[in-house]
Amino acid sequence: MRTSDDDVLYIESCRYVEGEVDLPGDKSISHRAIILSSIAKGRSSIRGIQKGKDCLATIGCMRKLGVKIKEENNKLIVDGAGMDGLKEPEDVLNCKNSGTTMRILSGVLAAQRFYSVLTGDSSLRKRPMRRIIDPLSMMGAEILAREGFFPPLSIRGGNLRGINYTLPVASAQVKSCLILAGLYARGKTRIREPFLSRDHTERMLRYMGVKLDKKDLEIEISGGQELQARDLFIPGDISSGAFFAGAAAILKGSCVVLKKVGINPTRSLFLKVLEDMGADVKIHDRKVICEEEVAEVEVRGTGDLKGIRISENLIPQIIDEIPILAVVACFARGKTLIEGAMELRVKETDRIKALVNELGKMGARIEEKKDGMLIQGEGMLKGAQVKSWGDHRIAMALAIAGICARGITRIDNAQCIDISFPGFRNKLFKLVKN
Ligand code: S3P
Numbered sequence: 469m470r471t472s473d474d475d476v477l478y479i480e481s482c483r484y485v486e487g488e489v490d491l492p493g494d495k496s497i498s499h500r501a502i503i504l505s506s507i508a509k510g511r512s513s514i515r516g517i518q519k520g521k522d523c524l525a526t527i528g529c530m531r532k533l534g535v536k537i538k539e540e541n542n543k544l545i546v547d548g549a550g551m552d553g554l555k556e557p558e559d560v561l562n563c564k565n566s567g568t569t570m571r572i573l574s575g576v577l578a579a580q581r582f583y584s585v586l587t588g589d590s591s592l593r594k595r596p597m598r599r600i601i602d603p604l605s606m607m608g609a610e611i612l613a614r615e616g617f618f619p620p621l622s623i624r625g626g627n628l629r630g631i632n633y634t635l636p637v638a639s640a641q642v643k644s645c646l647i648l649a650g651l652y653a654r655g656k657t658r659i660r661e662p663f664l665s666r667d668h669t670e671r672m673l674r675y676m677g678v679k680l681d682k683k684d685l686e687i688e689i690s691g692g693q694e695l696q697a698r699d700l701f702i703p704g705d706i707s708s709g710a711f712f713a714g715a716a717a718i719l720k721g722s723c724v725v726l727k728k729v730g731i732n733p734t735r736s737l738f739l740k741v742l743e744d745m746g747a748d749v750k751i752h753d754r755k756v757i758c759e760e761e762v763a764e765v766e767v768r769g770t771g772d773l774k775g776i777r778i779s780e781n782l783i784p785q786i787i788d789e790i791p792i793l794a795v796v797a798c799f800a801r802g803k804t805l806i807e808g809a810m811e812l813r814v815k816e817t818d819r820i821k822a823l824v825n826e827l828g829k830m831g832a833r834i835e836e837k838k839d840g841m842l843i844q845g846e847g848m849l850k851g852a853q854v855k856s857w858g859d860h861r862i863a864m865a866l867a868i869a870g871i872c873a874r875g876i877t878r879i880d881n882a883q884c885i886d887i888s889f890p891g892f893r894n895k896l897f898k899l900v901k902n
Contacts, residue, residue, distance in 0.1 A: 477882040479870030482900035484722040485715045489895055491704030493518035494730045495888050497668050499568045501700045502526045504672055506535040508548035510697030517544045517702055520888045522566035529573060532557040548697050556582030563588040565887050567595050568641055574600050575645035578609035579652030581626035586619060591816050591858060593619045599642050603633045607649055630655035630691060638784040640665035653691040660686045665784040666734045671759040703730035703762040707788040708889045710738050711864045712899060713767040714792040717747035718799045718872045720771030731761045737782060738789040745800055746773040773800035775845050780808020787811060791865035794823045797843040798832045806840040817857040826854040826866055830873055851875030860887040871900055
């Protein structure tokens with residue numbers, strides 16, 4: 469693998485991948501750790517926080533809200549402001565590229581009596597916010613947005629009341645936003661999600677002493693509870709590890725071990741999918757740390773992958789892994805059908821369009837569907853000049869496509885990888901074997 473400058477990645481094909489890899493801290497859990505420790509009472513110390521641009525944006529916003537956050541001996545030390553200690557920010561809060569920051573933080577800001585404005589980069593300013601504006605307004609917050617419910621959002625909150633609400637789309641960001649607003653509201657808030665989504669907020673809140681009832685797809689939370697500061701550990705990000713696991717599954721003779729990676733059951737379905745497609749997946753050393761399951765995950769390529777069908781009810785549990793899954797599907801025998809995945813169209817970019825276009829340039833037989841894609845595996849791809857569409861997961865998926873393809877692949881606009889995985893190139897470079 470060669471790199472000419474930070475924004476262009478040249479990728480050469482390799483024979484197999486091999487080695488152990490330490491991953492950056494889980495992005496979803498890192499955001500929650502920063503926000504929840506900021507509204508907890510007392511000092512939290514967080515080990516393993518992710519330092520991608522999205523999580524740095526969350527830290528920046530919490531500092532502007534008056535929270536003291538510093539780094540000490542590789543830990544993030546957060547002096548929690550308590551439930552009523554946040555301060556009105558003097559300026560707009562910039563969430564940059566991070567939908568998680570904007571949506572989860574809105575749940576907290578909707579409960580503050582002060583005025584705040586949340587904005588982001590050109591991608592985030594195109595992402596749908598009605599999904600949080602509607603329920604938070606029902607709870608009593610005043611929220612304004614641009615035409616079409618797009619950011620910037622301006623919020624004047626306070627005096628929330630609990631609601632009963634069924635989410636129109638399964639989204640852990642929206643669910644978490646409403647759980648946090650519910651913590652500040654009068655009475656009980658009941659939230660129902662159509663399909664199971666990641667449950668890190670629920671787990672971390674419990675770890676910090678909050679009572680919350682969860683039955684299948686329903687959550688009930690009573691307002692007026694306090695969070696206790698705790699020492700937190702962030703496991704490795706399985707959504708980042710998925711790129712290396714995908715490469716190992718594709719290339720026969722590969723063996724990659726993901727160290728200390730989070731395998732929360734609402735996040736690890738990708739491993740089951742790889743197994744069902746024919747990869748050899750083993751999980752060792754399972755532990756529970758801070759309410760989250762952590763393990764070492766070993767993935768070996770058998771050279772015999774088959775296509776798979778993924779339907780709507782499973783999509784939220786695999787949503788961030790679909791770009792790499794599409795790459796794996798190109799190397800499998802037979803058809804892979806991904807359906808009920810409309811949400812892919814409103815991620816950092818329209819991931820359905822991006823994958824169909826860019827993998828198409830590499831020779832994939834991939835067809836766009838309204839709510840997903842159909843891939844006819846050909847067992848190979850060829851190197852091409854492709855682009856990331858400014859989306860970190862598209863860039864990394866293309867990098868894996870590149871090492872598995874014949875010839876050289878050039879990825880333009882690859883700098884966005886730093887949004888969730890600074891250091892990705894070097895880690896990949898160490899794994900590839902010729
Ligand atoms: C996330 C939830 C998912 C996911 C995103 C992170 C989270 O988004 O795609 O990368 O941390 O809650 P949605 O909740 O919008 O599906």
